Amino acid sequence: MNRLDWTDVLGEEAPAGIAVLDSDLQIALATLLAESQQRQRSQLEAALEAALGHVPRVLRGAVRRVLFP
Amino acid sequence: MSLEHQAEILKLARVLDVDTLALAMLQEVDAASIRQLRLQAVKRIHIGDAPIFKRIVSASRLLPVPVLALIAEKVMGSLITARIAGQMDVERGVGIASRLQIGYLADVCLHLDPAQARELIRAIPQRQIVAVAQELAARDECVAMGRFVDILSEASIMAVVDVLDDAQLLRTAFFVENKQRLDSIIEHFAPERLIAIIRCAASDADLWPEALGLMRHLNPTLRGRLANLAASLDTDVLSSMLRSVSAHGLWSDALPIIADMSEESQSRFANLPDIQQTDVLLDIISFACAEGLWPDVLPLVRLMDDAGKTACAQAAEYLDGEQLLSLVRAASDHSMWGDVLDLVQRMNEPQKYEIVALMGMAPQAIVDTMLPAIDVSNYWDLLLPAWPKMTTVGRDRLRQAAGKINQEGKLPA
Structure with missing residues (x-):
């Protein structure tokens, strides 16, 4: 990553206390945030798949179509 | 690192689902910036996943509440349940919560963004709120509890206050996010409870940093009342405050509070042998x-x-x-x-x-x-x-x- 653009990570400027950190620390933090968001998204998608297994068979198709259009 | 700083690190770690050690780069960053970063991160996550959550809420309407409760506890895990909770229809959300174990609800609370789940939290029966608060208190999760004070009704808060011990109450109050809410809550405390809390601050546990840290956010009248109450107790109470303030370098918190004391109380403080x-x-x-x-x-x-x-x-x-x-x-x-x-x-x-x-x-x-x-x-x-x-x-x-x-x-x- 070259010069960090916080709007890519947060959708807005970073707080003042973050923006003055050394650039390598800012990059480490931004990476952590991006990885966390990605990891949580993956967990969510995996959980939805697993949840379908607990949905009564009769409703499973309908629920699947809503969850994964 | 101040208590406030530690709390902000913990709250951000919970949002990101990482260990606090992973946030070592924030050691020198002020607490207000960390708090702002957390709010930005929450917003970003919610915006990014909004389409998925919309589909989850639609799908949940097809299923009976007992099935949803089962899926929440057995499959989703507390982090995802917390994120879904904020999007659920309130009535179904209350129904699901009523079927979940108190321990699991406490897990969910660690990750829940109270502002996102405001209506749901307010609709949860008081007895269940009290039970979850007791569970969180037993786990020493005062930081997590402090996040809910801004959202809960005054009646629910007072019911929780009744079941917490003085140290738990003091530490939770210190971590309350919207400190302005404390004025109206503490106004309702009986003098005996206030005295017990002051004595707890002055005990060997040394909770003066928490006590002074929250007192500085109270309105001057209430702050003066509490400070006078502390000064009216035995000299040991004021002496312990002085020792704690000196040891923790808390004069910028303590001096404005002492300034709100009556002249008689100030005189007692000013003439403690230790202060001279x-x-x-x-x-x-x-x-x-x-x-x-x-x-x-x-x-x-x-x-x-x-x-x-x-x-x-x-x-x-x-x-x-x-x-x-x-x-x-x-x-x-x-x-x-x-x-x-x-x-x-x-x-x-x-x-x-x-x-x-x-x-x-x-x-x-x-x-x-x-x-x-x-x-x-x-x-x-x-x-x-x-x-x-x-x-x-x-x-x-x-x-x-x-x-x-x-x-x-x-x-x-």
Whole structure:
């Protein structure tokens, strides 16, 4: 990553206390945030798949179509 | 690292689902910036996943509540359940929550964004809220509990207050996010409970940092009431506060609180033997200079006995030019020259005259307010021995100020 653009990570400027950190620390933090968001998204998608297994068979198709259009 | 800082790190770690050690890069960042970053991260995550959550909510409407509760607890895990909770229809959300184990609900609370789930949280029955609070308290999750105070109804909060012990209550109150809410909550506390909490702060657990940290956010009337209550208890309570404040460097929290005490309470505090120790006084002076707290400190000095005032004067003998300027500025801005001159008068020689010589170097507007005070208290004799140590600029300023009150003749030639 070259010069960090916080709007890519947060959708807005970073707080003042973050923006003055050394650039390598800012990059480490931004990476952590991006990885966390990605990891949580993956967990969510995996959980939805697993949840379908607990949905009564009769409703499973309908629920699947809503969850994964 | 302050308690507030530690709490913000913990809250951000919970949002990101990482260990607090992963956030070591934030060690030197102020708590307010970390808090802002957390709110931004929450917003970003919610916006990014909004389409998925919309589909989850639609799908959930096809399923009976018992099935949803089963899926939440067995499949989703507390982090995802917390994120879905904020999007659920309130009635179904309450139904699901009623079927979940209290322990699991407590897990969910660690990740839940109270602002996102405001309506759901408010609809949860009080007995269940109390049970979850007890579970969180048993896990020492005061930081997590503090996040919900802004959202819960006053009735629910008071029901939780009744089941928490004094230490849990104090620590939770310290971590409340919207501190303005504390005024209306603490107003309802019985005096006996307040006394018990103060005694808890003064116990070996030393919870004064939490107590003072939250008191500084209260309105001045309530703050004064609590401070007076503390001062009305046995001397050990005030002494323990003093020891804690000194040990943790909390004078900038403590001095404004002490300033809200009645004069009688302030006098008790100002005359504690421990406060008149040189190292403590040097500490107070240093904070007063750095944080502009002289208007809170000088009234305390005024209430000290003779030995205390002399100890203060001796501790103030070695103020540097910048520190002295903060003192004389406070004297000028807050009409406290009488206190400052009394302090100077008690200093040892020759430091006393060095200080007076430096005072003459203050900006003209300050010197203009000093001379009338010297005249009223008849402290002109302070100026004579200091005169040879003064610069020409200082002498000119004093002459000009003396001229304004027609007292040029009192100055050395």
